[in-house]
Each structure stands twice: as C-alpha cells, then as structure tokens.
Amino acid sequence: MAQKWTSKSRSKVFFHKLLIFFIKAGAANLCYFSLYFIVAFYLLLPSIRKNSAHYLNRRFPSDGRIKRFFRTYRLNLTFGKILMDRAVFGLIGKTKIVPTLDEKNKFFELYSKNNALIVLTAHCGCWQIAMSAFDFIEGDKFVVYHRDRDDIDKHIHELAGRAAPVQFIDPSDMFGGGIEVMARLSKGAVVSMMGDRTFGSKNSGVLVNFLGGRVELPFSVYRIAGALNVPIAVVFFPYGGKGKKIDFFVSDVFFVKDKGRLKDSYIEDAQKFADCLEDFVAKYPYQFYNYFNMWEEKND
Amino acid sequence: MIKTSLEDVKEVLAQNLDLGGIDLKAVSGTAPLFEGLGLDSLDAIELVVILRKYYGIVIENMDQGREIFKTLETLRKYIEEHRTK
Numbered sequence: 001m002a003q004k005w006t007s008k009s010r011s012k013v014f015f016h017k018l019l020i021f022f023i024k025a026g027a028a029n030l031c032y033f034s035l036y037f038i039v040a041f042y043l044l045l046p047s048i049r050k051n052s053a054h055y056l057n058r059r060f061p062s063d064g065r066i067k068r069f070f071r072t073y074r075l076n077l078t079f080g081k082i083l084m085d086r087a088v089f090g091l092i093g094k095t096k097i098v099p100t101l102d103e104k105n106k107f108f109e110l111y112s113k114n115n116a117l118i119v120l121t122a123h124c125g126c127w128q129i130a131m132s133a134f135d136f137i138e139g140d141k142f143v144v145y146h147r148d149r150d151d152i153d154k155h156i157h158e159l160a161g162r163a164a165p166v167q168f169i170d171p172s173d174m175f176g177g178g179i180e181v182m183a184r185l186s187k188g189a190v191v192s193m194m195g196d197r198t199f200g201s202k203n204s205g206v207l208v209n210f211l212g213g214r215v216e217l218p219f220s221v222y223r224i225a226g227a228l229n230v231p232i233a234v235v236f237f238p239y240g241g242k243g244k245k246i247d248f249f250v251s252d253v254f255f256v257k258d259k260g261r262l263k264d265s266y267i268e269d270a271q272k273f274a275d276c277l278e279d280f281v282a283k284y285p286y287q288f289y290n291y292f293n294m295w296e297e298k299n300d
Numbered sequence: 301m302i303k304t305s306l307e308d309v310k311e312v313l314a315q316n317l318d319l320g321g322i323d324l325k326a327v328s329g330t331a332p333l334f335e336g337l338g339l340d341s342l343d344a345i346e347l348v349v350i351l352r353k354y355y356g357i358v359i360e361n362m363d364q365g366r367e368i369f370k371t372l373e374t375l376r377k378y379i380e381e382h383r384t385k
Contacts, residue, residue: 171341173362174334174341174344174366175341175344175362175365175366175369176340176341176342176344176345177341178341178342178344178345178348179344179345179348179359179362179365180361180362180365182345182348182359183348183358183359183360183361183362183364183365186358186359187360203340203342204341204342220341220342220345223342223345224345227345227348227349227352261316261317261318261342261346261349263342
C-alpha cells in the first residue's frame with residue numbers, strides 16, 4: 001500500500017517566519033488570538049474539512065453537517081494551540097513534560113531491568129516533544145522520524161538554536177531504520193517510535209480494528225521488541241491547555257514474545273496498541289492528528 | 301575464527317527469509333544482497349535477528365550494517381570473522 005500521509009506542514013515559509021518573529025517580539029498572545037481566525041480561514045478550504053473528516057466521521061459517526069463543522073474547527077484549533085505552545089515555550093526552553101515521581105520510578109525500574117526501552121506513541125496530543133519526558137533516564141534517546149525533504153516545520157531545538165536533545169533515526173534509509181533501531185536498543189537506548197503509521201515496505205503493516213473499521217498499523221516495532229526482549233511502553237501526551245503542564249498518559253507497558261518473522265503473528269500486539277489509542281481518543285477526542293484516510297481499503 | 305562456508309550462510313538465510321521463490325544455491329556470492337535478492341526493510345530486521353540468533357553477532361550501527369549486507373560474500377566473511385557460536 002502506498003504511503004498515504006505526509007509530514008509536510010500546510011502553511012507557507014512566510015507564515016512560519018512571521019510567527020517566530022511575533023513570538024520573539026513578545027507578542028505571543030497576539031499569535032494565540034489570531035489562531036482562532038486562522039483556523040476559521042483554513043476551514044473554508046474543502047481539503048482541510050475532507051482530511052479532518054476521515055477521523056471525525058469515525059469518532060463521531062452520528063454527527064450532522066453543522067456539528068461536524070464545529071468539531072472540525074475544534075480539532076484544528078486544538079492542533080494549532082499545541083503547535084503554538086510548542087513554538088512559544090520551545091523558543092524560551094520551557095516546553096517539557098514532567099512526569100510524576102511515581103511515573104519516574106516506574107520507568108526507571110523498567111529501563112534499568114531491561115537496559116533498553118521502546119516508547120510507542122502516536123500522532124496525537126503533544127507527540128513532538130515526547131522524548132523530553134524521559135530526561136531522567138540516562139541512556140541515549142532516539143526518535144524514529146522522517147521529515148519530508150521540503151518540509152518547513154522545525155523542531156523546538158531548531159527554533160531555539162539549541163543542540164538536539166535526542167538523535168533521529170530516519171526510516172527512509174534502505175533498511176527502513178530497523179538496523180539502526182536494533183543496534184541502538186542493543187546498546188541500552190530509549191527509542192521512540194510511532195505506532196500509527198506504516199512506512200517503507202508495502203508489507204510493513206498488519207490490519208487491526210480501530211474506531212469501528214480496519215486500519216493498517218506497522219508491526220516491525222513488535223518484531224524488534226520480541227527479538228530483543230525489550231519492553232514497549234505505550235505513552236501519550238495529552239494537551240491540557242495553553243502553557244499548562246503536559247500529562248504523561250501511560251496507556252500500557254508490555255513485552256512481546258519472539259514469534260518469528262511472520263507479520264500476522266504480531267496482530268494481537270498491534271491490536272493492543274490500537275486499543276490504547278482508541279482509549280486515548282475516547283478521552284481526548286480533539287487530539288488525534290492523522291489527516292489521511294487510515295481506514296481506506298487495501299487495493300494492491 | 302570459525303570457518304563458515306557460503307553454503308552454510310545460504311542455508312540459514314533460506315530457512316529464515318521469505319525469498320519469493322529465489323533459489324539461493326544459484327545466486328553468486330558477489331550478487332548484491334538487497335537489490336539482487338529483492339530484500340526490503342523487514343528483511344533487514346530479520347538479517348539482524350539471524351546474526352544474533354545463529355552466530356551471536358550484534359550489529360553496532362547502521363554503517364556497519366551497510367558494509368556487512370552488501371553481498372552474500374561480505375556477509376559470510378563477517379560471520380566467519382566475528383561469530384561466537
């Protein structure tokens with residue numbers, strides 16, 4: 001199945017630069033205020049409504065057109081606020097997820113016992129800053145991340161001119177990032193991966209149930225976890241409002257058995273992740289940001 | 301160093317990879333591993349698993365992987381020089 005999503009920002013370079021200029025000039029509140037109008041403008045574009053509808057139709061199947069319109073507005077406004085917070089607080093170095101002592105102890109123990117950890121998350125909530133939550137773990141931190149060549153969206157550290165707090169593994173290399181991920185985990189790293197989008201090989205996904213339909217989710221993360229006996233922590237980071245502390249939503253922690261190479265052996269593990277994601281969107285319906293049709297029928 | 305033949309390596313690969321009907325016995329040792337055998341990113345993971353499981357070899361990084369997985373012969377040579385079982 002061809003890749004159906006893109007990481008590219010929808011806005012233009014000019015608007016990004018303008019936003020950064022206003023934030024640096026101390027006019028962040030003006031940026032937040034203008035967001036309400038910018039999102040309203042974007043909603044006039046049929047493509048934005050169409051791309052938002054893939055998810056909203058599933059999450060709120062009984063909605064009429066008016067209700068759907070307002071939900072689309074709210075979904076995109078929340079996304080805009082998350083991106084704005086990331087830019088505003090990232091520029092001054094304040095964007096950070098601070099886990100509770102209990103969460104810290106739990107993860108510290110999990111990491112120490114296994115000397116590696118996979119943090120499995122999704123494109124929801126404040127996923128872009130997920131790894132800042134794991135500062136308390138000493139091991140190297142990696143994020144499997146693909147940036148489209150002409151994407152203008154920047155990381156927080158790039159906006160602030162700081163060194164990257166994590167290292168990136170690009171899944172678009174000829175080995176799909178798999179070799180690098182396994183090498184790093186073998187050396188005691190914490191690796192964050194996205195469990196909701198397939199990448200690379202057309203055989204990289206398995207079909208699972210999600211929001212009343214079938215979606216294709218990647219399975220290689222479970223194959224790797226099983227082969228190396230590394231635990232998977234399914235964690236999401238819900239947005240709590242402008243400038244507010246970002247929660248640490250630990251949905252599940254589990255080990256995967258080494259079940260060999262056949263992808264169907266890992267359907268139950270991918271389903272476990274899909275169930276976690278479904279719980280998340282039940283609680284935070286406006287924080288799911290996959291703007292493509294995940295439920296599209298497989299046609300190749 | 302534990303002597304390792306190309307045939308031994310081919311046999312392990314044939315048992316553990318989905319080669320889509322390719323007869324490894326007929327493939328030259330100098331044939332490119334990925335382009336030649338039509339392997340993909342999922343097979344790359346399997347190759348790392350095979351090295352760990354059958355030969356006790358842990359790939360250290362991506363560059364090393366790129367060198368080792370060039371051809372069947374580079375793979376065989378690396379196994380021979382580094383295997384612990």
